[in-house]
Amino acid sequence: MHLGPMEIALIIVVLVLLFGAKKIPELARSLGRASQEYKKAKDDFLKEVNQPAEDVKDAVAADKSAPAVAAAKDDKDSGSAQS
Numbered sequence: 001m002h003l004g005p006m007e008i009a010l011i012i013v014v015l016v017l018l019f020g021a022k023k024i025p026e027l028a029r030s031l032g033r034a035s036q037e038y039k040k041a042k043d044d045f046l047k048e049v050n051q052p053a054e055d056v057k058d059a060v061a062a063d064k065s066a067p068a069v070a071a072a073k074d075d076k077d078s079g080s081a082q083s
Contacts, residue, residue, distance in 0.1 A: 015024060
């Protein structure tokens with residue numbers, strides 16, 4: 001959807017008539033703050049949701065490496081006993 005200059009001018013005139021010239025900057029600031037708070041809340045929510053998944057991935061990675069380390073130690077111990 002493409003807005004031409006005439007449509008944009010009409011929207012601005014309607015906004016000025018509805019809210020007044022002094023109220024529009026206050027509304028814009030409030031809208032900017034609300035948008036910023038929304039983004040912050042969304043990022044915090046996503047961080048909370050994804051953190052347990054990262055913890056599980058770390059735990060699985062640690063469990064997979066633990067048997068390999070234990071097997072390597074067993075191979076070393078059995079090799080030194082045979083010598």
